[in-house]
Amino acid sequence: MKTVVLGVGNPILCDDGVGIHVAKQLKQYINDPDVIIDEALTGGMNLLDQLLGYDKAILIDAVRAKNANHGEVKRFSLNDISSVHSCNPHDVSLVEALKMAEKLGENRIPREIIIIGILLKEMSCEFGEQLSSKIAAAVPKAVDMTLSELEK
Amino acid sequence: MMKTITIDPITRLEGHGKISIFLDAQGDVVNAYLQIPELRGFERFCQGRRAEDMPQITSRICGVCPVAHHFASTKALDNAFNVDPPSAAKKLRELMYCGYIIYDHILHFYYLGGPDFVVGPDAPPAKRNILGVIEKAGLEIGKEVIKHRAYGQKITGILGGKATHPVCGLPGGVSKGLNKDEVKDIETMTKSCIEFAKFSLKLFDDIVLENKDYVDLILSDPYTLKTYNMGLVDKNNKVNFYDGKIRVTDQKGKEHIKFNPQEYYKKIAEHVEEWSYIKFTYLKDIGWNGFNDGKDSGIYRVGPLGRLNAAEGMATPLADKEYKRFFETLGGKAVNSTLAFHWARLIELLYSTERAMELIKDPEIISTKIRNPVGEPGEGIGVVEAARGTLIHHYKLDKNGLVDKVNLIVATTNNAGAINMSVRDAAKGIIKKGKVNDGLLNMVEMAFRAYDPCFACATHTLPGGMPLEIDIYDKNKKSYKRIRQNL
Numbered sequence: 001m002k003t004v005v006l007g008v009g010n011p012i013l014c015d016d017g018v019g020i021h022v023a024k025q026l027k028q029y030i031n032d033p034d035v036i037i038d039e040a041l042t043g044g045m046n047l048l049d050q051l052l053g054y055d056k057a058i059l060i061d062a063v064r065a066k067n068a069n070h071g072e073v074k075r076f077s078l079n080d081i082s083s084v085h086s087c088n089p090h091d092v093s094l095v096e097a098l099k100m101a102e103k104l105g106e107n108r109i110p111r112e113i114i115i116i117g118i119l120l121k122e123m124s125c126e127f128g129e130q131l132s133s134k135i136a137a138a139v140p141k142a143v144d145m146t147l148s149e150l151e152k
Numbered sequence: 153m154m155k156t157i158t159i160d161p162i163t164r165l166e167g168h169g170k171i172s173i174f175l176d177a178q179g180d181v182v183n184a185y186l187q188i189p190e191l192r193g194f195e196r197f198c199q200g201r202r203a204e205d206m207p208q209i210t211s212r213i214c215g216v217c218p219v220a221h222h223f224a225s226t227k228a229l230d231n232a233f234n235v236d237p238p239s240a241a242k243k244l245r246e247l248m249y250c251g252y253i254i255y256d257h258i259l260h261f262y263y264l265g266g267p268d269f270v271v272g273p274d275a276p277p278a279k280r281n282i283l284g285v286i287e288k289a290g291l292e293i294g295k296e297v298i299k300h301r302a303y304g305q306k307i308t309g310i311l312g313g314k315a316t317h318p319v320c321g322l323p324g325g326v327s328k329g330l331n332k333d334e335v336k337d338i339e340t341m342t343k344s345c346i347e348f349a350k351f352s353l354k355l356f357d358d359i360v361l362e363n364k365d366y367v368d369l370i371l372s373d374p375y376t377l378k379t380y381n382m383g384l385v386d387k388n389n390k391v392n393f394y395d396g397k398i399r400v401t402d403q404k405g406k407e408h409i410k411f412n413p414q415e416y417y418k419k420i421a422e423h424v425e426e427w428s429y430i431k432f433t434y435l436k437d438i439g440w441n442g443f444n445d446g447k448d449s450g451i452y453r454v455g456p457l458g459r460l461n462a463a464e465g466m467a468t469p470l471a472d473k474e475y476k477r478f479f480e481t482l483g484g485k486a487v488n489s490t491l492a493f494h495w496a497r498l499i500e501l502l503y504s505t506e507r508a509m510e511l512i513k514d515p516e517i518i519s520t521k522i523r524n525p526v527g528e529p530g531e532g533i534g535v536v537e538a539a540r541g542t543l544i545h546h547y548k549l550d551k552n553g554l555v556d557k558v559n560l561i562v563a564t565t566n567n568a569g570a571i572n573m574s575v576r577d578a579a580k581g582i583i584k585k586g587k588v589n590d591g592l593l594n595m596v597e598m599a600f601r602a603y604d605p606c607f608a609c610a611t612h613t614l615p616g617g618m619p620l621e622i623d624i625y626d627k628n629k630k631s632y633k634r635i636r637q638n639l
Binding site: 010012013024041042045046049094099100101103104105126127128 | 286292
C-alpha cells in the first residue's frame with residue numbers, strides 16, 4: 001500500500017505553515033519506500049494533483065475553527081467536512097476537486113484521506129517563518145498522531 | 153445557520169471578503185465597500201535576505217499565482233543587477249509564462265466565473281460550480297477541461313523545475329533550458345491547447361452570446377464602469393504578458409499615457425481609506441476623485457478586460473481575429489462592461505496557446521546560452537501581467553546584494569478601486585426600497601468575481617469555500633441585515 005503524507009500550508013505565513021513543519025520532522029522518523037512525505041504549498045486542484053495515485057493520503061494542515069482549543073491536534077476524516085482549504089476566490093476546494101475527479105472517472109483517488117488538523121482559534125496575517133509557541137508545542141503531537149495513523 | 157458576530161479589526165483580517173452596504177432613508181443604496189484583508193510585514197520579512205532568494209520567496213506569497221510573482225521578481229533582479237538576459241532566456245521565460253496563463257485562465261473560466269454563465273446566474277448556489285458546469289456541458293467536456301488545465305501546469309513544470317513553485321528564474325536568465333524531447337512534449341500539448349481554446353470561445357458564443365438575456369446582463373448599467381484601462385503592450389501596442397511598456401487608454405480607447413515600467417512610481421499613486429487595509433491606486437496625472445468613473449477620476453482597470461482595452465490588438469492571428477470581433481460585438485472601444493472580463497479572458501487564453509506555439513517552434517528555444525553575468529547590485533523594478541492584471545515588484549538592494557527595501561503592487565490592488573465601484577453598482581441594481589433578496593449575494597459576487605481577485609492567499613479555514621459576508625446598514629448606520637456564507 002502506497003501512502004502520501006502531505007504537509008499543507010504556507011511556510012512564510014507563521015502558524016499557517018505548521019503542516020510543513022510537521023512534515024519536515026516526520027522525515028526523520030520514516031524510512032519506508034511505500035510512504036512518501038512531501039510539502040504542499042497549495043490547495044484545491046493543485047493539492048488534488050499531489051494526492052493522485054496513492055492508496056492513502058494523510059494531510060497535515062492548520063485548521064481554523066472559532067471555538068477551537070488553540071493548539072489542539074485532531075484527526076478528521078475527509079467525510080467530516082464539507083469543504084477544505086480554499087480560502088481564496090481563485091480556486092475550488094479540495095472536496096469540490098475530488099468530487100469532480102470522481103465524476104469524471106478518475107481512478108487514482110486515494111481510498112482513504114485523513115486530515116491531521118492543528119486547530120487554530122485565530123490566524124496571524126503577518127509574514128514570518130517561526131511558529132508561535134502554542135502551535136510549535138503542537139508539532140510533536142501532530143508528528144505522533146501521524147505516525148500512529150501510518151501504523152494502522 | 154445565521155449567527156451574529158462582533159466585527160472588529162481581527163475578524164477583518166482573517167482572510168475573507170467583507171462587504172458593507174449603506175442605505176438611505178428610502179432604503180436605496182448610497183454606498184458599498186468591499187474590504188479585503190491584507191497580509192502584513194512583507195517588507196520586514198524580506199529585509200536582509202539575499203536578492204537571489206526573492207523569486208522563491210515572493211512566489212510563496214500566493215498559492216495560486218506563483219509564476220507571476222516569480223517572474224516579476226526575476227525581472228526586478230535583472231534590473232537591479234543591471235543585466236539583460238540572453239534572448240533565449242527571455243523566450244524560455246515567456247513560454248513558461250504562457251503555460252501559467254493557460255492553466256490559470258482555464259481554471260477561472262470553467263471553475264469559477266464560468267458557472268455563472270454556463271449554469272446560469274439564477275441557478276441555486278449548489279449548482280453554480282464546476283460540477284454544475286460538467287452536468288450541463290457533459291462529461292467529455294469536463295475531461296477536456298481537466299486535461300488542458302493539466303497541460304498548462306505541465307508546460308510550466310517542465311520549464312520551471314517544479315509544477316507549482318518555480319525555481320528557474322535567476323537574475324540575468326534562467327537556470328534550465330529545454331532538450332529536444334521536452335520541446336516535442338510541449339509542442340504536442342500546446343497544439344491540443346490551441347484547439348481547446350478555440351472550443352472554449354465557441355462554447356462562449358453558443359451559451360452566452362446566443363442568449364439575449366446574458367448579453368443584456370453583460371451590457372446592463374450595474375455592470376458598466378467607464379474607467380481608464382492599463383496593461384503591458386509590445387512595440388506594436390499588442391497585448392503582452394511578459395514584457396513591454398505600460399499603456400493606459402481612456403474611456404474611449406484612446407492612448408492616455410505610455411511609459412517604461414521603471415517609471416511606474418511617477419505615474420501611479422496610492423490612495424488610503426481608513427476602512428480599508430488595501431490601498432487604492434490611481435493615475436497621478438488625473439488624480440484621486442473618489443470612487444467614481446469617468447475622465448476626471450484616476451481609477452483604472454487591469455486584467456483581461458483592462459489589457460484588451462489598453463492595447464490595439466493581439467500579436468497572434470487567431471486571437472487578433474477574436475479581439476476584433478469582441479469590440480465589434482460589444483459596441484467598439486473601450487468595452488466598459490465588467491462581465492466582458494470573461495470573454496476577454498478566453499481571447500487571452502487563445503493568444504497564450506498560439507504564442508506558446510510560436511515560441512516552442514523557435515529554433516533558439518533549445519539554445520544553451522541562457523544566462524548573462526550580473527553587474528553590481530542596485531535598485532530594480534520588474535513588471536509582468538499576472539493573469540489578473542499588472543504586477544509590479546520594486547526592490548532596493550545594498551552593496552552586498554541584500555534586500556533593503558521592497559514595494560509590491562499586486563493586480564488586485566490595481567483593481568481595488570474599480571472592484572469597489574462594481575460591488576456598489578451591483579448592490580444598487582438589486583436593492584430597492586430596502587428590499588433585499590437572496591439573489592443579492594450572487595449578483596454582487598458576480599461583479600467582483602469577473603476581476604478574478606486574489607485576496608489573502610494562504611489562510612486556511614475549515615470548512616472552507618469562499619468566505620463572504622455582506623452587512624447592510626440603514627440610514628442611521630444601524631445594522632439592517634446580514635448575509636453570510638462559508639463563515
